[in-house]
Amino acid sequence: MSRRGWIGFAAPAAALFVAFWLLPMVRLALMGLDGRDGVSAYWTVLTHAQYWRSMLNTTLLSLAATLATLVIALPVGRFLARHPRFLGRGLLVGLLMFPLAFPGVVVGFLVILVAGRQGLLASVTRALTGSPLVFAYDMAGLFLGYLYFSLPRTIGMVTAAAQQLDQGLLEAARTLGASATRRFIDIELPALAPALMAAGAMCFATSMGAFGTVFTLGTQIDVLPTTIYNEFTNYANIPVAAALSVVLGLVTWAVLYAAHSLGGARGGAAA
């Protein structure tokens, strides 16, 4: 039977995507080719230390936030998967997942409530030591925000993967005398690797492009999204903003793609 007619069902989505995303994106990429004084904005971006620094800051911060998220989410996800029934588990999971839908702006505000000038940490440390601890408005605050943002999603993904673990394999290793550490390194970690990879890629990508949290904490923090925003609104330098957006988009997409194919290949090898 002919199934060609179904293509019509995908046509509206395809038209929408091409008209409002693909073609505008191509145009944006081309706009980066011209710039001020006849120099391509891509060249400007690649030859100025300030943009490299901004890119480096963004990448390092996103990597650090991703690693910290994975390290924290792993024991929590394992715990939730291993204990499917205990008193209050439903409530606990509900609390862990509640911030899932918070946008970056709200996360930024929560960071200010904890580590800002009038935040919880500031009043506690002022009472204890006399000098308030404030770190909401720089890289440390942004790191805390990205950690907060990524944890619920990552815990969900790690829990789901840990529930699929072959318990028989772990039991066999135990009877054969493998220590808890060995079982973790040789069985659990390789089995969870694809999920960790996928979750890590997602954390990294959202941290790279997130704008709401930085915007709330203060646009002085030197990361790429703020640089793009400043070039666009404060300097009206659209070619440079376009070139930076394209570079940021490419880097983020490349990381996601690499993790996707790497995770997929590993998953295939493990199966």
Next chain:
Amino acid sequence: MPARAAAGKLEFRLGLAATLAVAAFLIGPVVLSILAGLTRNYFVGLSSGLTLRWVAQVWDLYAVTIWRSLGIAVATLAVCLLVGVPAAWALTLKRGRVARAFEELLTLPVAVPGLATALALIVSWGTVGDLRSSVAFIVIGHVLFTLPFMVRAAAASMAMGGLAVLDEAAATLGASRLHRFLHIVVPNAAPGILTGALTVLTLSVGEFNLTWLLHTPLTQTLPVGLADSYASMRLEVASAYTLVFLLMLLPLLLGLQWLARRSS
């Protein structure tokens, strides 16, 4: 084996402690925010008394952004349903390389930072008619960002339960494509479509990355209003506004959790 039982107990306690600590990290700030929004004077503390004054003030100042955000979310959902559900069915039936590539392409607006998508929309469509100053401009951005979630959720539901075979059977009996789609595919994929719909509403109501560049002073949405209040209002008002936003999210999130539990 008492040693193993003791080790198991220790492991449970350690795991529980870690999980509780993470939950405290995630929920503590939310509690702070709720308290700040209901306290007469946050800097004095709870002893200054509780009040709904700040919530009322938020309603006076920002009610329009709340209604606008709801309207945008509903419009976004309508487009996602009309465009995304048929696309999901086409992708369920066609499993070729072109279909895979198309599915991959559709997710690009999620993978690529929202700022880039917003800039691209502005340089290409910002000068067309009155689009730039209308709410439709924001709806377009939200559709690009939420469509992949609708397609994925609907397709996941459609792939189950031999729906393709059922559809073939109806086809041999002479039912038209549209008839089969509306009377067989959509009802059977309802749980996935519902999950997709709630996801679209949740994402649209909270979207900021795109909206911040796409909005104009007359098309402020709730998250844009939130950013505005964080920058210029006293902490109590900003907190009360956050509280209103959380109350809006709550039914959507509970609905999603209920659906997830039902399907598992």
